[in-house]
Amino acid sequence: MRFIFKTDYAQDIRLAKHGGHLFWYSALMLLLVAAPWLFAEYWLAQLTFVLIYSIAGLGIMLLAGFTGLFSLGHAAFLGVGAYAQAVLTHHGMPFPLALACAAGLSAAVGLVVGLPALRVKGIYLGMATLSFGFIVEEVLARWESVTGGNAGIHIDKPTLFGWVLETGEQFYFLCLIVTVIATLGILNLLRSPTGRAFVAIRDSEISAQSMGIHLAYYKTLSFSLSAALAGVAGALYAHKLQFISPDQFNIMQSIDLLLMIVIGGVGSVHGAFLGAIFLITMPQAIALVKDYLPEAVGQAPGLQGVVYGTVLIAFVLFEPMGLYGRWLKVRTYLQMFPFYRKGMFKRQKSFQKSDRLK
Amino acid sequence: QQGISKDEILLGSIQDLSGPIAGFGKQARLGMLLAVDEINEQGGINGRKVKLLVEDSAYDPKKAVLAAQKLVNQDKIFMMVGHIGTAQNMAAMPVQFEKNVINFFPITAAREMYEPFHKLKYSYAAPYYDQMRLAVPKLVKEKGAKKVCTLYQDDDFGLEVLKGGEDGLKTIGMEFAEKTSYKRGATDFSSQVSKMQASGCDFIVLGTIIRETIGAIGTARKLGYSPTFIGSSAAYTDLIHKLGGPAMNGLYATMTVQNPYTDEQAPAIRFWANKYKTKFNEDPTVFSVYGYSIVNTFATVAGKAGKSLSTDSFIKVMDSLNIPSDIFGSAPQSFSATKRLGSSASRISQITDGKWKVVSEYVGDPALKK
Amino acid sequence: MQFLQLLISGVAQGCIYGLIALGFVLIYKATETVSFAQGELMMLGAFGGLVGMTLLGMPYWAAMLVAVLGMAVFGMLLERLVIRPILGQPAFSIVMLTIGIGYVARGLITMVPGMGTDTQALPVPYKDEIIKIGGNAMGIGALVLNIEHMVVIGATGVLCVLLFALFRYSKLGIAMQAASQNQLAAYYMGIPVQRLNGLAWGLAAAVAAIAGLLLAPITFVHANMGFIGLKAFPAAVVGGFGSLPGAIVGGLVIGLVESFSGFYLPDGFKDTAAYIVVLVMLMVKPNGLFGDTLRKKV
């Protein structure tokens, strides 16, 4: 175990808690910056998708993981962002401005969805957001004059101050920058009163309220911020995919987003990233492996669903804290190496209580 | 040249193997495999064996892009053949075009598969738009219908049918008396059918695929409502009469190649169908034929392009190609440097006694489109 | 006449939603989880019936019985193998599990060669029969009642009454609710929480199987038929999750709204009507029509 000798309150609010953190995160950054020279084009594209999904993941993590509000319609925000970006850049708006507008529009929509969230919880909130997702999808499909309807629309390459981002590498760097900014923003929020208010609402609404936390304000704020991040991710997604159609933002996409943070680890910023890595690499891994499997299995349609579902079940069963939780255990194990005792991480019996009374 | 090695040509395809039209995707894949095996048994193309990699898109554009990226950038395929689905193709094409990979004969009859022009686009399927534009007025006149209505799937596919029907009716000075739609996956069509019944429609253009076609017609039959129904080639599948039973008799659909029944009259088709059935232990469908023909056409062209096969040499051969009608009765096709749709002609077929029967000659001038 | 016919179609469709929603509510009442696998269980049940009838050549009733019982056993097995190990974890984990189960079930069925990817018809004896009321001699202008729908309506009513009685009057049913509200206390009372949970899942799977078999003539049997559950969710919510009669009423509301909006409103409203109703409902009455309005007492 590493012991950090604390001498100063400021230590607790620093982002990097000790030298080790600093070292490893710098190394990671370095690796990410060098990625275009290290990885083949295909993998760089995957990495770009990972970054994009991480941004969306951060958003839904903020909402579900830290504020405890589960949204089953988050793909709608992704869609709003993507379409806003597509339409605005098409009308010649420069990329940064369009991105800001996409984020703003998503946030505004998030605000509207946040309103029912003030009155309903749990499953009801899930259904409200689910319904909202369906409605947005329908609007995107029906509002043909703007969205091109179900035929979908193409998106131009992003232009930054008259400079067109032609290559995958350039776009990768753009995503990397946005991701870093988004991550820092979230980390800052979490160590400040706003973030604490979110977490308080997650744990107990009644005491949060009695501590003077304005539930309505913070819930809508959480919805908006989360939607804004999803909107940014959607905008980048639109550029990366170059073609968007309403059904890309359907319920399955929403569930994917939720799965992402569950598998990554609900309630940790790391989880959003690990989940995104998982979500993107999993289908690739299956696609790579299936050519080596016996025909009856490898080529069978549905294999992906089975693997996907099995992995999800396995995570919930064996690692409810997600990938990040697993990593924490591995790390603790390594740090304590000779002194590790069995049963240390043994799951305690726990007992469910109605969440209708929260 | 990407995807071509000394003794192998690598092809990629993306099918819906687990989504809503997985039934089609699976058949198309098997048809392709049959063709690939035949080609390889005969020594390949100019000494190169064909290898086909198939990915699953589950009818999801995003997955299609990921699959295309894998095929194009990771596996480095030479060409994308028979990719199913309109939106999926739309999403995947940019990835392919960036790497100069041809989108060869996608399995969807949307006009976007050859328009706007791109040198890497080739389409063989008579567009839904043209199918309906030509077939609807013809049949309306034949039937002497007074009021024409439509029920379409509210997505890009359904819209093509709608627009084709609209433009076709315009040529005979009519328009849709009632337009109704549904969302993909819908199971209840009672209010749409009632609406059309209430407005007295006696001719209905269906922009539907499988279950929706059956569901809509079934609903109408139960309401004692029996107008003339016509669907597009998307509804031209043996599943319609197999699932829908006798209620489906009388349905018209536009089509190009015939469904290969294993007890078909024409011996060539029967032979082929039984070969397929022996190999895969499943009845072939019209989608098997699509897959089979696509790969065979590829092989013909690639064979002509010679040993130094490359994207450019392939395009060169392709752009002066004339394909005659095949055993399945496809319309003759021709391509040029500016004409990337083989043929816009289709014919009309009807279900009688639980089987599709061709009831018309090809309508539409193959040379009509540029 | 038109109005009446729309009403009838709406009620018929509403009962379908209600029937599926019953399954949701059942699982919710007994375990406080929302099962996203309910639609897939329904699909499995329908496939079970299909295999029984077509491959094994069983008569309709036998196949039906075998499918329902088989699914009940399957539900219990599912609980034993997948749900029980994490019993007591937050409900959210179990919701995620059910999503996983749904994926696997759909995938596995799709993997079955020669069957999984196809759409199939279940050869029920009453298929395509209709009853006409009124109208002239030719039957023109008559009200049409569809046997398939009548069967659904009847079954929904019976199931609802049975389940309602179970939860209201039987010790077992009350114990299930007790276990879902406070598992720890249920253990303290000697309630065999795990066995009751198994029972609840078995029951839910059986109800799903019934729904699947009754729906099969209407929607056909295919791997994705469970997605209709996405429309049954709104039904359960409108009725108030956790209320069995609510599920039926919610289903009817959604069915009727769909039917009428499909006829009288522009395109696009029919498909979103269910969701708009849910949103409106949640604004007006956040706990649905029959849901209990409860706040934690501090």
Add this chain to the structure above:
Amino acid sequence: MSEALLSAQNLSVRFGGVLAVNNVSFDVKQGEVFTLIGPNGAGKTTVFNLISRIYTPTTGTIDYAGPKGMLKLTEQPPQAVASLGIARTFQNIELFEHASVLHNLLIGRHTHRKTGLWQDLFFTPKVREAELLAREKAEEVIEFLDLQHHRDSLVAGLPYGVRKVVEMARALCTEPKLLLLDEPSSGLNVEETDDMAFWIQDIKNELGITVLMVEHDMSLVSKVSDRVLAMNQGEVLALGTPREVQADPGVVEAYLGSIGDVSSLRRQTTQEPA
């Protein structure tokens, strides 16, 4: 100890058939410890819930001397109550279970936040400064209530008694003018109850906070309260000094019972277990 900090007039609240509070009026004066006692279900917690705006009274009003003069508390939104200087604890303990004690206390500082969303997003120097200040204040409370050992423990794993203290600490972190304590000593043993008595007195005397509490432990009540209000079935039974109220026959009858000797409970046989 003169003017009223909080004054309730003719409060009533009805839940369905139950009249939980029935026409109750009382004043809490600045700087006193005012205690509510009464049998179970008398409506004591409900009075607290009315003050903290979890419930809205059917009739009656509550006046409160807020920072900007007297105001009608019953017209304030629930989340405003804390910033008016009213903090509370709960009968059944409502803490943020999955957070550390320190984190709980920092949430208690919420009403004193000075920064907005954008500042928080960028963690400006102002936020940093405010954070450090909040931490210092929290540490003061930790010191005051002897919670140093538990600073970083998760609340979920703390014994009942410690949680009671943590909840009180969290309430103190809001720097209230009026502190509502719902059964502060329940679940504490005699010794711990003694500590609680000292703390309550210190809160009153050193921090100058007015305390309104509900309590069943009469030794604690008599030790710390200035005035006691006894309730029964939602109505006022008696009001006065602890001694006066304890002597009230109605209170004895409904609430206290014949305490005194409990040796009657002992096993009467000579047979002593070996």
Add this chain to the structure above:
Amino acid sequence: MSTQPPPISDQPVLKLLNVESAYGPIKAIRGVSLQVRRGEIATVLGSNGAGKTTILKTISGIIDPRKGSVEFKGEDITAQDPSYIVQEGLSHVPEGREVFPLLSVRDNLQMGAFTRSDRDGVARDMESVFTYFPILRERATQDAGLLSGGQQQMLAISRALMADPDLILLDEPSLGLSPKLTKEIFEIVVRINRERGTTILLVEQNANMALNASDYGYVLENGRIVMEDTCAHLREKDDIKEFYLGMKKDGVRGERRWKKKKTWR
């Protein structure tokens, strides 16, 4: 008490041997051995966090012990399923009430009798419970979650009585009850013990009550039993008097601001 109480046999109904339980890495009790004889009332005293609740939870199978064994009526019930243990005749009034919030009061009581099948007996016990706590009868159809704290505590105790068990574990039964009711609760407990011969293991902060009502007592500190004796003897011990009964020799205020170290260990 007029009825002649059934004799306390020497047979232990409940026997803990060297039990050790932990929450994750935190050991809450370390090697606790104790026994409760048939027909007696035993009590465990201890300060906050000493591990009293943990002992009770371990007995009723809510926590599996790391080491040691629990024996009930001669049968090893270590780490058994809690519902099985209850069916064997042990019932537990948990700390913090734990009612079923959305069930009516009557259904809550019915659930208490879940393991029983004699309808008449259940109805009779329901009646007697209603006579102990008339408010429960008044609120029989109300959701239990809406009861006041003390009313819920009454319900929790009544619910355990409904099981008609051989052994009741009571975790702080007087928590949140008025002084009058506290005394009544103890009278009821004693009465049930005397009349039905039900064995009782009691954990209570109100040591005065507990030591008077019980026959035998254990003192728990930091997860270890540091003292055990008959309650008659315990009542006389100075340490007990000082720390648990609050009978300080010097009643000077403020003097004990600085806690004294406890003497034993």
